[in-house]
Amino acid sequence: MRNLLLPLVSVKEYIALNQKIYPFVMLFGIFLISIGWITGLFFAPVDAIQGHSYRIIYIHVPMAIFSQLIYWFMAIWSFSFLVWKIKIGPLMTISAAYIGCMVTFIALFSGSIWGIPTWGTWWQWDARITSTFILFIMYVALLTVNGSFQNTYKADQITAWITLIGVINIPIIKKSVDWWSTLHQPASISLASESSIDLSMLIPLVISILGLGLFLFALGLKVSRLLLLKYEET
Amino acid sequence: MNEFQKLFYKTRNWLGPNLIFVMVMIAFPLSLNIYSAELETSFESILVIALLMIAFISSEGIFNEDFLDGSFEMFISEGRSLFQLVMEKFCAYYFMVSLPISLAALAFALANGVIKDNYLLTASGVFFVNTIFTSIFAFGSAISLNKGAILGIISVLPFSMPAVIVFGRFLDNLSVSNISFSFLELLAGLSIMSFLIFAWLSSKIIKLHLE
Numbered sequence: 001m002r003n004l005l006l007p008l009v010s011v012k013e014y015i016a017l018n019q020k021i022y023p024f025v026m027l028f029g030i031f032l033i034s035i036g037w038i039t040g041l042f043f044a045p046v047d048a049i050q051g052h053s054y055r056i057i058y059i060h061v062p063m064a065i066f067s068q069l070i071y072w073f074m075a076i077w078s079f080s081f082l083v084w085k086i087k088i089g090p091l092m093t094i095s096a097a098y099i100g101c102m103v104t105f106i107a108l109f110s111g112s113i114w115g116i117p118t119w120g121t122w123w124q125w126d127a128r129i130t131s132t133f134i135l136f137i138m139y140v141a142l143l144t145v146n147g148s149f150q151n152t153y154k155a156d157q158i159t160a161w162i163t164l165i166g167v168i169n170i171p172i173i174k175k176s177v178d179w180w181s182t183l184h185q186p187a188s189i190s191l192a193s194e195s196s197i198d199l200s201m202l203i204p205l206v207i208s209i210l211g212l213g214l215f216l217f218a219l220g221l222k223v224s225r226l227l228l229l230k231y232e233e234t
Numbered sequence: 235m236n237e238f239q240k241l242f243y244k245t246r247n248w249l250g251p252n253l254i255f256v257m258v259m260i261a262f263p264l265s266l267n268i269y270s271a272e273l274e275t276s277f278e279s280i281l282v283i284a285l286l287m288i289a290f291i292s293s294e295g296i297f298n299e300d301f302l303d304g305s306f307e308m309f310i311s312e313g314r315s316l317f318q319l320v321m322e323k324f325c326a327y328y329f330m331v332s333l334p335i336s337l338a339a340l341a342f343a344l345a346n347g348v349i350k351d352n353y354l355l356t357a358s359g360v361f362f363v364n365t366i367f368t369s370i371f372a373f374g375s376a377i378s379l380n381k382g383a384i385l386g387i388i389s390v391l392p393f394s395m396p397a398v399i400v401f402g403r404f405l406d407n408l409s410v411s412n413i414s415f416s417f418l419e420l421l422a423g424l425s426i427m428s429f430l431i432f433a434w435l436s437s438k439i440i441k442l443h444l445e
Contacts, residue, residue, distance in 0.1 A: 139387075154442055154445075
């Protein structure tokens with residue numbers, strides 16, 4: 001068990017593991033995304049109401065899911081850093097923040113593109129969209145705070161605390177479509193209940209989500225390695 | 235000298251935010267037709283923005299002076315609790331800034347015809363939401379000690395959104411006492427939680443700055 005957890009605690013072990021798994025995770029991620037997007041964009045049936053415009057779900061939904069999941073990931077690493085002083089905690093948090101920021105931006109942007117044909121507007125101050133926009137601001141704020149301190153230890157501690165408090169926004173985003181009457185539709189896929197999407201549309205979506213997950217994980221490995229190099233230089 | 239006295243003698247820190255709040259609330263009807271129904275409908279939004287603005291103006295320098303003149307270091311070296319000191323500071327700000335502002339907000343709500351009754355409920359709601367904002371921005375101020383206020387505001391502004399949401403619901407339901415009272419209880423709970431959590435976190439961050 002100790003050997004299994006060692007890469008998560010020791011920087012040296014982490015780099016070795018990172019280099020070993022990065023190419024496989026990246027390639028498999030790209031492979032799955034390609035399958036998901038090609039089948040979703042070209043072979044999935046046309047939606048009876050929305051026509052072809054619904055196909056943006058293969059980009060928007062995975063991005064929106066990971067914009068929130070990445071924040072949970074950051075919160076777990078921040079917690080582990082503050083409580084157990086796990087050295088790579090801040091590194092993982094910041095690497096994930098860069099990716100989370102990008103993913104949240106794409107989720108907002110693709111949502112806006114989808115909004116024009118379906119809602120007739122590219123932006124609406126609706127609870128789901130606004131809370132996601134706040135999440136985007138939080139990612140930017142975390143990166144700004146982390147980059148504002150010369151003392152790395154101080155920067156890491158402050159970033160970890162802010163990340164942990166920011167978790168409050170994630171259930172708000174998740175539940176916003178249930179708590180308020182929003183223009184944004186409620187969740188169509190859920191682990192607890194049956195999906196309201198037809199299987200022929202759902203399968204490519206699930207593959208896209210898995211593929212994007214692996215791709216982002218690989219991206220995280222790359223970013224964390226680059227950050228480690230930067231730390232070594234400074 | 236306790237924190238209340240210290241704040242009382244620093245007039246700029248407590249009178250300034252109160253005056254700015256009054257100025258903003260006076261300026262807002264002037265920008266509209268004063269007989270317009272828009273006065274009532276836009277009052278809530280202006281109030282929330284004014285409260286947010288006052289909270290970060292008032293808490294901007296809450297720790298600066300003590301940090302720069304070495305009071306915090308002396309305090310720690312004497313073996314006293316920084317958490318307690320921060321809590322005292324928060325209480326002083328609640329008393330000298332949040333309380334007068336909640337009374338002023340009540341007066342403006344009456345003047346603009348937004349409320350007809352529920353005076354105590356309105357003033358309490360404004361007081362609680364202002365204490366939440368003050369706690370949050372004071373934490374931001376602790377983060378950005380010697381880095382300028384902007385950094386602190388950017389990093390903590392998103393945390394004020396749940397309070398804004400609850401406060402909005404509270405104001406929307408002001409005419410229905412039962413529902414409004416439930417939201418007031420929620421605001422009170424959030425206020426107590428944010429007081430304790432952000433006071434503790436601020437003391438941790440200040441200690442970190444001193445290390």
